[in-house]
Amino acid sequence: MRMAKEVDVVIVGAGQVGSLMAAKLAAAGRSVTVFEAGAERGAQSLASSQIWARQLKGTPGVVASGGADPLGVNFNTGQGAGGSAVHHYACWFRLHPEDFEMRSRHGVAADWPLGYEDLRSAYDAVQEEVGLAGDAAAERWRPPGADYPLPPFPRFRQGEVLARGFARKGLHVSPLPLAIATVPYKGRQSCIYDGWCDAGCPTGALANPLVTYLKWAKEQGAAIAYRSRVVRLVTDEAGGRVTGVIVSRDGERYFQPAALVIVAGFALETPRLLLASATERHPQGLANGSGTLGRYLHSHVAGGVFGLFNEETDPHLGVNGGQLLCQDGYAKPVAEGKDFVGGYQWLIGHSAKPNDLLGIACSRPDLHGAAFNAFMADAVKHFGSMTAVGESLPLAENRVELARELDEHGMPKMQVTHRWDDNAKRLYAHAMKEGVDIFRSAGAREAWHGPMAGMHLLGGARMGKDAASSVTDGYGRCHELANLFIAGPSLFPSGGSVNPTFTASALAHRSAAHIAAEWRRYTA
Amino acid sequence: MNKHKPGCTRPDRRDALKAAAGAGLLALAPEAALAARQPEPALDTRSASLWSLWLDTLVPGAAQAGAADYLQAQLALPRDHSALFLRYMDWPGDYRAFYRDGIRAVDVLAQVRKGRGFAALDAPARSALVGEIAAGAPAPWVGPPAGLFYFVCKADGADLVFGTRAGFKQLGLDYRAHVEPASAWPRKA
Numbered sequence: 001m002r003m004a005k006e007v008d009v010v011i012v013g014a015g016q017v018g019s020l021m022a023a024k025l026a027a028a029g030r031s032v033t034v035f036e037a038g039a040e041r042g043a044q045s046l047a048s049s050q051i052w053a054r055q056l057k058g059t060p061g062v063v064a065s066g067g068a069d070p071l072g073v074n075f076n077t078g079q080g081a082g083g084s085a086v087h088h089y090a091c092w093f094r095l096h097p098e099d100f101e102m103r104s105r106h107g108v109a110a111d112w113p114l115g116y117e118d119l120r121s122a123y124d125a126v127q128e129e130v131g132l133a134g135d136a137a138a139e140r141w142r143p144p145g146a147d148y149p150l151p152p153f154p155r156f157r158q159g160e161v162l163a164r165g166f167a168r169k170g171l172h173v174s175p176l177p178l179a180i181a182t183v184p185y186k187g188r189q190s191c192i193y194d195g196w197c198d199a200g201c202p203t204g205a206l207a208n209p210l211v212t213y214l215k216w217a218k219e220q221g222a223a224i225a226y227r228s229r230v231v232r233l234v235t236d237e238a239g240g241r242v243t244g245v246i247v248s249r250d251g252e253r254y255f256q257p258a259a260l261v262i263v264a265g266f267a268l269e270t271p272r273l274l275l276a277s278a279t280e281r282h283p284q285g286l287a288n289g290s291g292t293l294g295r296y297l298h299s300h301v302a303g304g305v306f307g308l309f310n311e312e313t314d315p316h317l318g319v320n321g322g323q324l325l326c327q328d329g330y331a332k333p334v335a336e337g338k339d340f341v342g343g344y345q346w347l348i349g350h351s352a353k354p355n356d357l358l359g360i361a362c363s364r365p366d367l368h369g370a371a372f373n374a375f376m377a378d379a380v381k382h383f384g385s386m387t388a389v390g391e392s393l394p395l396a397e398n399r400v401e402l403a404r405e406l407d408e409h410g411m412p413k414m415q416v417t418h419r420w421d422d423n424a425k426r427l428y429a430h431a432m433k434e435g436v437d438i439f440r441s442a443g444a445r446e447a448w449h450g451p452m453a454g455m456h457l458l459g460g461a462r463m464g465k466d467a468a469s470s471v472t473d474g475y476g477r478c479h480e481l482a483n484l485f486i487a488g489p490s491l492f493p494s495g496g497s498v499n500p501t502f503t504a505s506a507l508a509h510r511s512a513a514h515i516a517a518e519w520r521r522y523t524a
Numbered sequence: 525m526n527k528h529k530p531g532c533t534r535p536d537r538r539d540a541l542k543a544a545a546g547a548g549l550l551a552l553a554p555e556a557a558l559a560a561r562q563p564e565p566a567l568d569t570r571s572a573s574l575w576s577l578w579l580d581t582l583v584p585g586a587a588q589a590g591a592a593d594y595l596q597a598q599l600a601l602p603r604d605h606s607a608l609f610l611r612y613m614d615w616p617g618d619y620r621a622f623y624r625d626g627i628r629a630v631d632v633l634a635q636v637r638k639g640r641g642f643a644a645l646d647a648p649a650r651s652a653l654v655g656e657i658a659a660g661a662p663a664p665w666v667g668p669p670a671g672l673f674y675f676v677c678k679a680d681g682a683d684l685v686f687g688t689r690a691g692f693k694q695l696g697l698d699y700r701a702h703v704e705p706a707s708a709w710p711r712k713a
């Protein structure tokens with residue numbers, strides 16, 4: 001097998017966190033090569049069409065997503081420059097301090113090996129780098145941290161109408177914090193509120209990796225190798241260190257030696273690669289002495305609430321993520337009128353396109369024929385929508401495993417298994433009832449809700465203090481391998497009730513600084 | 525609260541049955557024009573025109589918007605280049621078989637219920653059949669899960685009728701493309 005020239009750092013995956021770590025480590029003077037399974041793509045490939053946008057999606061290496069409540073894999077993933085983050089909606093939140101201590105405070109899930117204060121400065125640094133828009137004072141639930149560098153999003157009519165419903169129920173809303181420029185930021189244009197974010201924002205307004213960390217990584221000299229799938233991590237004979245990776249590209253396999261390897265393949269691909277790298281010393285997969293690799297896969301439990309109003313709502317205006325936020329339901333304990341552990345938040349007032357899974361059409365799967373077309377003509381003017389994002393408790397049985405079938409690179413494909421527990425089902429039912437009530441209070445002439453769905457992929461390689469029950473430490477370093485790190489939402493022991501990318505980025509930011517500072521310790 | 529069928533839920537793949545080979549189908553007249561446009565169609569012309577009719581029943585206007593061409597074009601693309609809504613459903617099987625078997629199951633059901641193929645039914649009968657399929661448990665049904673087939677096809681219809689520049693215009697919406705798509709949907713180069 002051909003051997004490439006050794007580099008300091010190999011990163012697997014050019015998505016959000018792989019790009020971030022590449023930018024930071026290259027800036028720290030390390031030679032960095034990033035391997036990305038998907039293609040290179042630039043802004044011009046992000047066509048404004050929900051039909052074309054489906055080409056951005058998907059992880060091809062899944063045999064089946066099964067279990068009682070299968071997770072949506074293709075919808076929740078992406079491949080190519082910028083990973084899933086290229087078509088993400090940029091709703092960026094901090095976890096709350098108690099999210100890090102679910103086991104010790106509430107007896108469920110697992111504690112993180114770090115607390116909010118350990119991550120606070122990284123949150124502050126990341127938000128300054130990419131530009132977050134919001135109103136910190138109005139977010140009464142927000143943990144302490146620096147003010148947002150960008151002014152908050154404007155409210156459009158849909159936001160005004162739905163805010164009325166929250167106010168009448170005695171609930172609070174704030175502008176939604178978004179990694180989208182509301183005014184020009186670091187050479188990027190400001191948003192024009194046309195709601196094409198799901199198809200990938202090509203203007204640079206939305207802080208996806210193409211205009212942030214991936215761009216900066218290249219500027220700092222990191223090499224990005226596209227259409228290059230890492231099929232195996234290679235260890236030394238003792239099994240205590242990785243020596244490099246095997247890359248499959250254009251039908252050829254070669255060995256890329258590295259002093260340190262970071263796997264940033266997202267929640268499914270990261271455990272897949274470690275499982276597929278089993279050796280005699282690591283018979284259950286690399287870094288799987290605890291048996292937890294691939295397990296505790298989880299997702300946020302989500303549900304959409306929809307309605308029609310007599311007044312015009314301009315549902316096409318804004319961004320896909322929404323206009324407003326409510327975290328009044330974030331408190332964790334079971335309480336009167338709340339029969340579940342964990343909280344939820346509302347993302348309010350999405351800009352909705354007519355078609356597609358999160359578009360207006362799919363909100364009424366029951367209608368067809370002339371009635372459906374009449375609904376569409378009405379709804380494009382009078383529609384409102386919001387989404388509950390709720391906490392689900394990670395279960396060991398929810399997992400990624402290797403399948404027998406191989407992909408075109410000769411790598412075992414994945415089998416994904418998932419079910420919701422009763423707690424998540426109760427949370428969903430509670431939130432949907434509240435959401436429909438809010439719509440009615442806002443004056444909706446019709447209000448309904450969507451099915452229980454998974455949103456975001458988390459876990460599968462969780463971090464923890466105890467090597468017997470986790471895969472990595474608080475920096476993402478695998479307990480059993482001195483120079484192997486993991487980055488991304490697969491590290492999350494629990495996911496709180498907020499979208500994960502800000503936290504995954506803050507974790508990666510903290511880890512990159514740590515690796516740079518402790519380089520000798522990990523590579524000697 | 526309106527109780528809507530949870531159409532966005534994931535399909536139950538364990539129930540996904542392969543259509544039995546040779547399941548009874550009413551022969552439809554071959555459509556020479558369509559065949560000429562698609563020299564190597566992914567679906568045979570009978571299935572494509574039946575699908576077009578089925579889609580037009582789900583979302584009126586879909587046939588005229590190019591339903592048959594859309595499906596043929598997507599099925600001709602490699603799986604990871606397809607723009608089909610079906611991608612979101614993590615359907616593990618072959619995309620062509622999904623549509624071919626689903627259309628066939630619709631036609632067989634029409635035969636059993638009404639003694640005529642789907643194409644020969646009048647509009648109210650077609651609509652009633654759609655309702656039964658959407659409810660998810662029609663019998664006999666040999667094909668992909670009925671509720672899933674309905675849900676996916678309806679989303680396809682919404683793409684065609686409302687998801688293109690022409691569809692936006694019809695709804696009175698300004699398309700406001702950042703990057704204009706090269707065509708309404710992708711096709712093999």
Ligand SMILES: Cc1cc2nc3c(=O)[nH]c(=O)nc-3n(C[C@H](O)[C@H](O)[C@H](O)COP(=O)(O)OP(=O)(O)OC[C@H]3O[C@@H](n4cnc5c(N)ncnc54)[C@H](O)[C@@H]3O)c2cc1C
Pocket residue numbers: 012013014015016017018035036037038075076077078079080081082083084085086087088089090091092093198228229230231264265266267269270273321456487488489499500501502504
């Ligand atoms: C429609 C949608 C909307 C979203 N909206 C939000 C939101 O509003 N807020 C939020 O916080 N999050 C959101 N997310 C989630 C967000 O996209 C992810 O949390 C984020 O992208 C994770 O970053 P990552 O770097 O871990 O993974 P990714 O960005 O997915 O990058 C992983 C990359 O690794 C590559 N890769 C994997 N395995 C290999 C291998 N073996 N060899 C080479 N390359 C490999 C993949 O091809 C991929 O490009 C959304 C996601 C979707 C799909």
Ligand code: SF4
Pocket residue numbers: 180190191192193194195196197198200201202203205206318319320
């Ligand atoms: S709405 Fe704003 S963030 Fe979304 S695609 Fe348009 S310019 Fe980009």
